[in-house]
Amino acid sequence: xxxRSPESPGFSCPTPLLDHEHVAIAHGGGGLLSRELVERIxxxxxxxxxxxxxxxxxxxxxxxxxxxxxxxxxxxDAHVVRPLFFPGGSxxxxxxxxxxNDLAMSGARPIALTAAFILEEGLPLADLAAVVERMAAAxxxxxxRIVAGDTKVIERGSGHGLSITTSGVGIVPATxxxxxxxxxxxxxxxxxxxxxxxxxxxxSVREGLEFDAAIESDSAPLxxxxxxxxxxxxxxxLLRDPTRGGVAASLNEIAERAKVGIEIDEAAIPVEPxxxxxxxxxxxxPLLVANEGKLLAIVPQxxxxxxxxxxxxxELGRRAVAIGxxxxxxxxxxxxxxxxxxxxxxxxxxxxxxxxxx
Amino acid sequence: xxxRSPESPGFSCPTPLLDHEHVAIAHGGGGLLSRELVERIxxxxxxxxxxxxxxxxxxxxxxxxxxxxxxxxxxxDAHVVRPLFFPGGSxxxxxxxxxxNDLAMSGARPIALTAAFILEEGLPLADLAAVVERMAAAxxxxxxRIVAGDTKVIERGSGHGLSITTSGVGIVPATxxxxxxxxxxxxxxxxxxxxxxxxxxxxSVREGLEFDAAIESDSAPLxxxxxxxxxxxxxxxLLRDPTRGGVAASLNEIAERAKVGIEIDEAAIPVEPxxxxxxxxxxxxPLLVANEGKLLAIVPQxxxxxxxxxxxxxELGRRAVAIGxxxxxxxxxxxxxxxxxxxxxxxxxxxxxxxxxx
Numbered sequence: 001x002x003x004r005s006p007e008s009p010g011f012s013c014p015t016p017l018l019d020h021e022h023v024a025i026a027h028g029g030g031g032l033l034s035r036e037l038v039e040r041i042x043x044x045x046x047x048x049x050x051x052x053x054x055x056x057x058x059x060x061x062x063x064x065x066x067x068x069x070x071x072x073x074x075x076x077d078a079h080v081v082r083p084l085f086f087p088g089g090s091x092x093x094x095x096x097x098x099x100x101n102d103l104a105m106s107g108a109r110p111i112a113l114t115a116a117f118i119l120e121e122g123l124p125l126a127d128l129a130a131v132v133e134r135m136a137a138a139x140x141x142x143x144x145r146i147v148a149g150d151t152k153v154i155e156r157g158s159g160h161g162l163s164i165t166t167s168g169v170g171i172v173p174a175t176x177x178x179x180x181x182x183x184x185x186x187x188x189x190x191x192x193x194x195x196x197x198x199x200x201x202x203x204s205v206r207e208g209l210e211f212d213a214a215i216e217s218d219s220a221p222l223x224x225x226x227x228x229x230x231x232x233x234x235x236x237x238l239l240r241d242p243t244r245g246g247v248a249a250s251l252n253e254i255a256e257r258a259k260v261g262i263e264i265d266e267a268a269i270p271v272e273p274x275x276x277x278x279x280x281x282x283x284x285x286p287l288l289v290a291n292e293g294k295l296l297a298i299v300p301q302x303x304x305x306x307x308x309x310x311x312x313x314x315e316l317g318r319r320a321v322a323i324g325x326x327x328x329x330x331x332x333x334x335x336x337x338x339x340x341x342x343x344x345x346x347x348x349x350x351x352x353x354x355x356x357x358x
Numbered sequence: 359x360x361x362r363s364p365e366s367p368g369f370s371c372p373t374p375l376l377d378h379e380h381v382a383i384a385h386g387g388g389g390l391l392s393r394e395l396v397e398r399i400x401x402x403x404x405x406x407x408x409x410x411x412x413x414x415x416x417x418x419x420x421x422x423x424x425x426x427x428x429x430x431x432x433x434x435d436a437h438v439v440r441p442l443f444f445p446g447g448s449x450x451x452x453x454x455x456x457x458x459n460d461l462a463m464s465g466a467r468p469i470a471l472t473a474a475f476i477l478e479e480g481l482p483l484a485d486l487a488a489v490v491e492r493m494a495a496a497x498x499x500x501x502x503r504i505v506a507g508d509t510k511v512i513e514r515g516s517g518h519g520l521s522i523t524t525s526g527v528g529i530v531p532a533t534x535x536x537x538x539x540x541x542x543x544x545x546x547x548x549x550x551x552x553x554x555x556x557x558x559x560x561x562s563v564r565e566g567l568e569f570d571a572a573i574e575s576d577s578a579p580l581x582x583x584x585x586x587x588x589x590x591x592x593x594x595x596l597l598r599d600p601t602r603g604g605v606a607a608s609l610n611e612i613a614e615r616a617k618v619g620i621e622i623d624e625a626a627i628p629v630e631p632x633x634x635x636x637x638x639x640x641x642x643x644p645l646l647v648a649n650e651g652k653l654l655a656i657v658p659q660x661x662x663x664x665x666x667x668x669x670x671x672x673e674l675g676r677r678a679v680a681i682g683x684x685x686x687x688x689x690x691x692x693x694x695x696x697x698x699x700x701x702x703x704x705x706x707x708x709x710x711x712x713x714x715x716x
Contacts, residue, residue, distance in 0.1 A: 026709020030602025030648075033709040054611075056460035056599065057433035059530055066424055075415035076472035076525050078510045102414035114434035116523045118476070121713075150523075152436045155713055158516040165474045165508075167434055167525030172417050241414065244388025253412075290388075351384020351391040355479075355513055 023123040028153030041129050042149060045136040050112075050147040058147035060112055062171065069174035073108035075099055076167040082356040084131060084162060086205045088216030089198075092134030094292055094358055095164040098243070100142045100221045105239045105295065107178035107230060108170030109223060110144040116165045117149070121156035131162065142221035144168070178230060183237045183258035185328040188304040190297040192225060192311055193218070193319040194270040195247050199289035199357050200278045209281065211274040220293030225316045232310035233303035240296045243358055245349050248287040250296055251324075251334045252348035262334045264324030264346070287336075288349050290357050298326065381481040386511030399487050400507060403494040408470075408505040416505035418470055420529065427532035431466035433457055434525040440714040442489060442520060444563045446555070446574030450492030452650055452716055453522040456601070458500045458579040463597045463653065465536035465588060466528030467581060468502040474523045475507070479514035489520065500579035502526070536588060541595045541616040543686040546662040548655040550583060550669055551576070551677040552628040553605055557647035557715050558636045567639065569632040578651030583674045590668035591661035598654045601716055603707050606645040608654055609682075609692045610706035620692045622682030622704070645694075646707050648715050656684065 026033040043052060050058040066072075077098040084091045095115065103110045115135070119128065139146055146166075154160060172178075201217040203209075222241065229236055238258075242250040247269075255262045271279075271286045279286050293316060299307050304322055311317030334346040384391045401410060408416040424430075435456040442449045453473065461468045473493065477486065497504055504524075512518060530536075559575040561567075580599060587594055596616075600608040605627075613620045629637075629644045637644050651674060657665050662680055669675030692704040 024709065025713045028602075028713060029707060029710025030604075030607050031707035031709050034603070035706075056463040057431040057466060057526075057528070059429050059431045059464050059466070062430045063424070063427055066420070069419075069421055071417050072420045072430075072470075072527065073415040073417045074470055074472055074525075074527055075506050076474045076523070077508045078474035078476050078523065080476060080510045080512050105414040106417050108415060108417070112430075112432055114432055114525050116434045116436035116525075118436050118438060118521055118523075148433050150435045152438045152521075152716075153713060154438050154518065154521075158518050160512065160516050160518050163476055163510075163512075163521075165434070165436065165476075165523035165525075167432075167472050167474075167523075168415075169430065169432055169527055170415070244386075245392070246388075249388050348393075349387060349389035351382065351389050352387025355383045355386065355511060358510075 021125055023119045023121055023125060023153055025121050025153050028151060034151065037151060041132055045132045046146040048145045048147065050145065060147065062111060065111055065171045070171040073103050073106045073170040073172050075102035076165065077102060078163060078165040079358060080163045080356050081202060081358050083205060084127060086217055087201050087214050089219035090131055090134045091162065091164055092131040093138045093219040095166045096135050096138035096142060097219050097221050097292060098358065099166040099168040100144060100223060101241045103168045103170035104223045104226045105241055106172060107176045107226065108172045110142065110168050110170040112147045113139065113144050113166050113168045114148040115146050117151045118163045119151065119153050120158055120160045120162065121153055123162055128162065142223060177234045178236055179238055181235055181237055183260055183298050183326055185260060185326050186301050187237055187298050187326040188301055188322050189262060189264060189324040190299060190304065190307060191321060191323045192295045192317045194272050195291055195294060196271055196275045196279060196286035196289035198292040200275045202357055203282065203354065204278055209278055211277060213274045215274045215278060218291055218293035220316055222293065222295055222316065225311060225314045228310040228314050229297055229307055232306045233299050235300055237298040242291050242294060242296055244290050244352065246288040246290055247296065248346050249349055251346065254298065255334050256332050259331050261327040261330040262324060263327050263337065265337050266339045268321055268323045270319050270321060287346060292358065379483055381477045381479055381483060381511055383479050383511050386509060392509065395509060399490055403490045404504045406503045406505065408503065418505065420469060423469055423529045428529040431461050431464045431528040431530050433460035434523065435460060436521060436523040437716060438521045438714050439560060439716050441563055442485060444575055445559045445572050447577035448489055448492045449520065449522055450489040451496045451577045453524045454493050454496035454500060455577050455579050455650060456716065457524040457526040458502060458581060459599045461526050461528035462580045462584045463599055464530060465534045465584065466530045468500065468526050468528040470505045471497065471502050471524050471526045472506040473504050475509045476521045477509065477511050478516055478518045478520065479511055481520055486520065500581060535592045536594055537596055539593055539595055541618055541656050541684055543618060543684050544659045545595055545656050545684040546659055546680050547620060547622060547682040548657060548662065548665060549679060549681045550653045550675045552630050553649055553652060554629055554633045554637060554644035554647035556650040558633045560715055561640065561712065562636055567636055569635060571632045573632050573636060576649055576651035578674055580651065580653055580674065583669060583672045586668040586672045587655055587665055590664045591657050593658055595656040600649050600652060600654055602648050602710065604646040604648055605654065606704050607707055609704065612656065613692050614690050617689050619685040619688040620682060621685050621695065623695050624697045626679055626681045628677050628679060645704060650716065
C-alpha cells in the first residue's frame with residue numbers, strides 16, 4: 001500500500017524493509033522488522049481494536065461478564081506439533097482450540113486469548129501467514145479474540161520451526177455447579193465421539209500411511225458442546241478433554257483424584273475404522289492416542305440420557321455415547337471389559353514415544 | 359518419600375520412574391512421567407492450591423479485585439534467552455518479571471501468572487529445577503502466583519534447550535487514569551535508572567568479557583515502582599518498559615503513536631561505566647540495548663519533580679532522572695542532544711543482531 005490507512009497503528013511500512021521471504025533474526029529484535037511482521041501478518045489476521053493498541057498488555061472491560069460473581073478461569077498451552085499442517089487441522093487450529101477447550105472444561109466461556117510465537121530463523125513467512133490465518137479462523141469459530149501477543153526468533157538449524165503458546169482467560173458463571181459435587185459410584189462416563197482421530201491423523205502423515213478413508217484431526221472448540229451439556233445437567237460432575245495420553249490418561253487422573261474405580265466397555269468406545277486400522281498397524285492403543293475436539297463427561301446416572309441427547313443435538317457430539325461407569329470397587333483403577341468378554345486394567349500411560357503430537 | 363503426604367494431589371511417585379537426570383521425550387507425553395515432572399519440580403516450587411488442582415484451567419475468584427469496575431489486563435511473553443543463567447538473573451527471573459512488567463505498564467496489579475515450558479530432550483533436570491526455583495522466587499517477590507502450566511518436550515539436538523512463555527492476568531483499578539490523557543508537548547520523559555544493564559550482562563557472558571565491575575541484569579518486578587509513580591501523579595500519560603530494542607525503540611513507538619516529537623539529553627541518560635565500556639568495545643549503542651527492570655514514564659511537566667521524588671524513594675528507582683521532553687517540533691521523530699553539543703536523530707532500530715537476549 002502506498003498510503004497508510006488511517007486505522008493502521010504504529011509504523012507505516014509502505015514496502016517491506018527486506019524483500020526476503022523467510023523469518024530473520026532481526027524479526028525478533030523489537031525494532032522496525034518486528035513491527036513489520038506484526039503489521040503484515042498478525043494484525044490483519046487477528047484484526048481487533050485491543051490487539052491494534054499494541055500495548056505491553058491488553059486491557060479489557062469484563063464488568064458485564066463478571067457481574068453477579070463470575071469467576072476467572074486461566075489456562076496456558078504450548079504447541080509444538082509436527083508437521084505444522086495435517087489432515088483436518090494445523091498447529092494454528094490446535095493453538096486456539098487447545099486453550100479454548102482447557103477453559104471450556106472448567107465451564108468457562110473464553111473472553112480473550114493471547115499468543116506467543118517462537119520462530120526459527122529461516123521459517124518461510126508464507127508458512128507463518130498460513131498458520132496465523134488458521135488461528136484467526138479458529139478464533140472466529142470459537143468466538144474469541146486474540147488480544148495480545150509476542151514473537152521471538154531463535155537461530156537457524158534448530159529444527160524447531162515454529163511453536164505457539166496460547167493462554168486464555170474465561171468466565172465461569174457464578175451459577176456454575178460444575179465440579180462442585182463429588183464423583184460417586186453409579187455416575188456414568190460419556191464420550192462425545194470417536195477417539196484417537198487427532199493423534200492418528202498426525203501419525204499417518206508422519207509415517208506416510210494411506211488408508212481408504214483419510215484420517216482427519218478432530219481439532220475443534222468445545223465451548224458450545226459444553227454449554228449444551230451443562231444446560232441439560234447443571235450437576236455434571238466433571239469434564240475433561242482427553243488430549244496427550246488419551247482417554248486412558250484422563251480416566252486414570254479422574255479415578256485417582258476422585259478415589260473411585262472406573263469401568264469402561266471396549267465395545268462401546270467409538271473408534272473410526274481407519275483409526276483402528278492405523279493403530280493396529282503401528283501397534284498403538286486408541287485409548288492412549290490424543291484427541292483435540294472430544295470430551296469426557298462424568299454425569300449422575302439419571303442425567304446420562306438427557307445429556308447424551310443434548311450432546312447429539314450438537315454437531316460436535318453426534319456420536320456421543322456412554323462408555324462406562326464409576327464403581328465402588330477397585331478405587332483409583334480403571335478397568336475395561338474387553339470386546340471378547342474379559343477384563344483388563346487400563347493403566348496410566350508412562351510416557352509417550354510420539355513427540356510433538358500437539 | 360515412602361508415604362505420600364495427605365496434601366499431595368494426583369499420583370504418588372515414591373521413587374522416580376526413571377533414574378535419569380535429563381529430560382526425556384516421555385516427560386512430555388501426558389502420562390506418569392509428565393506427572394512425575396510436575397510433582398517433583400513444578401508443584402514444590404510454585405506451591406499453591408490453585409496449581410495443585412492440576413485442572414485444565416485454574417479458576418479464581420476475582421470479585422473483590424474487580425469490585426467497582428476494575429478492568430482486566432492480559433499479556434504474554436516468550437523467553438528464549440541464552441545462556442539460561444547470567445549475572446543478576448536467569449530465564450526464570452525474566453519469565454516472571456517480563457510478564458509482571460507488561461501488566462504493570464498498563465497500571466495493572468498482577469493477580470495470576472501461567473507458564474508453559476518447552477524443553478529439549480536431554481536438558482539436565484537440575485537445570486530445569488534451578489530455573490523453576492528462580493521463577494518461584496521472582497513470583498514471590500512480585501507477589502503473584504503461578505496458577506496453571508503446561509510442558510512440552512521436543513527432540514534432542516535442536517539446541518533449543520528451554521523456553522518459557524508466561525502469561526499474566528492483572529487488574530487495572532477503576533480509578534486508573536493512566537493513558538487516558540494524551541501526551542503533549544511540555545510533558546517530561548523520566549527514566550527509572552541506568553539503561554542497558556540487562557542486555558550487556560547477557561552479552562558480556564556470551565562474549566567472555568571481563569570488567570572491573572561485573573555487569574548485572576536489572577531484571578526486577580516494577581509493580582511497586584509503578585504504584586509509587588501513579589500515587590504521585592495519577593495523570594501519568596504513559597509507562598513503558600524498554601526491553602528489546604531498548605530506549606530507542608520505546609521512545610520511537612511513543613513518538614509515532616502520539617504523533618509528537620521527543621528530545622532527549624545524552625548527558626542526562628544514566629549508564630553504568632562498565633555498561634558504557636562494554637558497549638564501546640562491542641560497538642553497541644546503550645540506547646538500543648534491552649532492559650528488564652527499568653521503565654520510562656511520560657508525565658506532565660508540573661508532576662516531574664514529585665514523580666522523580668516518589669521513584670527515588672523506591673529501591674528500583676533510586677537513580678531516576680528526567681532524560682528529555684515531549685516537543686511540538688519534528689512529530690514522530692526522536693532527537694538526542696549529544697554530550698558534545700550536537701544533535702542526532704535516534705532512529706527506530708531496524709532489527710537486532712543479538713538473538714536470544716530475553
